[in-house]
Amino acid sequence: MEDEDILPPDVLASMLMRMFEHAPIAMSITTSDTRTSSYAKVNDAYLKLTGLKWENIRGKKLTSDGAAIDNPARDRRHRLLAEEGSYELEEVDITYADGTIIPTLISAQRTVVDGVSFDVEVIVDVSARVRQQREIENALKASARTDALSGLPNRACFDEVVTESVARSMLNDRKLALAFIDLNGFKAVNDTLGHAAGDEVLRIIASRLRESFRATDFIARVGGDEFVVLLDVDLKLAGDIQQNLQDAMERVFKPIPIDGHVTYTGAAVGVTFLRPDDTPASFIKRADEYMYIAKTTEQRVAVVCFGQIMEMHETPMQRPSATRR
Numbered sequence: 001m002e003d004e005d006i007l008p009p010d011v012l013a014s015m016l017m018r019m020f021e022h023a024p025i026a027m028s029i030t031t032s033d034t035r036t037s038s039y040a041k042v043n044d045a046y047l048k049l050t051g052l053k054w055e056n057i058r059g060k061k062l063t064s065d066g067a068a069i070d071n072p073a074r075d076r077r078h079r080l081l082a083e084e085g086s087y088e089l090e091e092v093d094i095t096y097a098d099g100t101i102i103p104t105l106i107s108a109q110r111t112v113v114d115g116v117s118f119d120v121e122v123i124v125d126v127s128a129r130v131r132q133q134r135e136i137e138n139a140l141k142a143s144a145r146t147d148a149l150s151g152l153p154n155r156a157c158f159d160e161v162v163t164e165s166v167a168r169s170m171l172n173d174r175k176l177a178l179a180f181i182d183l184n185g186f187k188a189v190n191d192t193l194g195h196a197a198g199d200e201v202l203r204i205i206a207s208r209l210r211e212s213f214r215a216t217d218f219i220a221r222v223g224g225d226e227f228v229v230l231l232d233v234d235l236k237l238a239g240d241i242q243q244n245l246q247d248a249m250e251r252v253f254k255p256i257p258i259d260g261h262v263t264y265t266g267a268a269v270g271v272t273f274l275r276p277d278d279t280p281a282s283f284i285k286r287a288d289e290y291m292y293i294a295k296t297t298e299q300r301v302a303v304v305c306f307g308q309i310m311e312m313h314e315t316p317m318q319r320p321s322a323t324r325r
Contacts (some may be wrong), residue, residue, distance in 0.1 A: 025122060026050075032081065032110060032117035037061065040118060049104075049125055051097030081110040081119060094123070103130045147221040149199055150206035158220040158228055163280045165218070165230060175233045176274040177241055180287035183225035184266040184300055189258075197258045201265055204256050212248040228287075238273075242305045245271055253301045266300030268292070273306065 007015070020027055026046040030037045039057050047054060073092065080087040088107045096102055108121045145157035153161070162178070169176040183205070190198040202225070209219050209227060218230040233241055249269055256263045270290025274283050294302040294309070303310040 025124060026104075027123065028121045030119050030121070032078075032119050037078075037119070046123065049096075049102065049123065050094060077106075077108070081108060085110050092123075102127050150202055150221045152206050152209075152227075153218070153220040155220070155222040158218075158222050158230075159280075161218050161220075162230060162284065165232070166274060166278065166280045166283060169232070169274055170276075173235055175235055175238045175241075176283075177231040177233055178272055178274070178283060178287045179229040179231070179245060180270045180284070180291045181227040181229070181267050182269075182291050182295070184268060184295075184302075185263075186225040186265050189263050189265060193258060193261060193263070197261075197263075200258055201256055201263055205252060205265070208252040208254075212251050241271075242310065245269070245305060246303055246310050249301055249303055264300060266302075268294035268297075269301075269303040270294055271303065271305040 020041075021043050023043055024045055026049040027043045028039065028046050029041040030039055038059050038061050040059075042054065042057075046052075073090070077087055077090055077092075086107070086109045089105045090107070092104050092106045094102045094104050103126050105124045105126055106121055108119050110117055110119050112118075145153055145160075147154040165176055186198065186201065189201055202221070205227070206219075206221060209229065213219060213229055213231070216232065218228075220228050220230075222228050231241070249267065253266050256265060268291050270287045270293065272283070272286045272290060278286075290304040290307060293307075294304040297309060
């Protein structure tokens with residue numbers, strides 16, 4: 001009596017078949033030959049995962065047109081089944097009926113019945129996990145390329161973008177311009193009003209820069225009080241860039257009210273167009289050199305555009321950096 005099975009084989013087989021058919025995880029049974037493997041049985045979860053219909057794949061080879069799995073790594077998995085009889089959690093991309101790629105993890109077991117071998121596969125859809133992982137990775141990449149204080153792209157991001165933009169600009173008929181902006185009077189704000197006020201000034205300037213340029217222009221904070229604007233300009237409009245930049249700088253560097261004070265932070269701005277023989281380094285260096293020329297004017301807001309000092313409406317840098325309202 002002790003040797004008798006608790007469940008008769010036919011009852012056990014019936015229970016297992018019902019579990020196979022109604023399992024929430026995709027499962028399939030196929031014949032075992034690498035080149036001619038064909039579908040013997042699949043459950044509803046498998047059809048839902050793949051978007052296939054049983055009448056269309058019954059007895060069909062797995063690598064035939066319309067089959068769910070067509071991956072070069074199948075040969076390696078079949079070798080594992082032949083040599084070890086099973087494999088676990090193999091990463092496999094399944095193609096849905098509409099062409100969508102679904103990342104899965106597949107475990108399989110080979111069983112021989114009356115001399116014929118069959119493979120039972122259990123297929124777990126991990127697309128949600130993969131999407132979540134990609135979202136996390138993208139968020140981390142974005143964080144690494146963003147200045148936390150201003151919310152603008154940082155120096156690392158600027159270095160990537162300017163390299164890509166220089167290469168792209170050499171292939172089209174547009175003009176690439178770079179404005180290098182170094183603040184004037186910012187240290188005095190920190191010294192007189194404190195670093196919290198200085199941080200708020202930086203945030204306001206960043207916000208004004210966004211408002212003063214097109215959404216397609218690239219703006220970054222590349223240092224403590226240094227910003228850059230990269231402009232992709234249509235050749236027909238290149239002649240307007242000087243006036244547009246002058247107007248933008250006057251909007252950005254209007255007096256800033258902070259905690260009952262008015263700050264007069266200004267900037268020295270160097271602007272240049274990309275030249276045919278430029279590298280990203282030489283392009284940036286020339287804008288930086290023009291910015292230093294602007295510094296020598298001792299104006300609160302000074303713009304040197306293509307080597308020429310532009311007339312601004314406000315002049316004295318000697319104006320107090322922070323006064324009571």
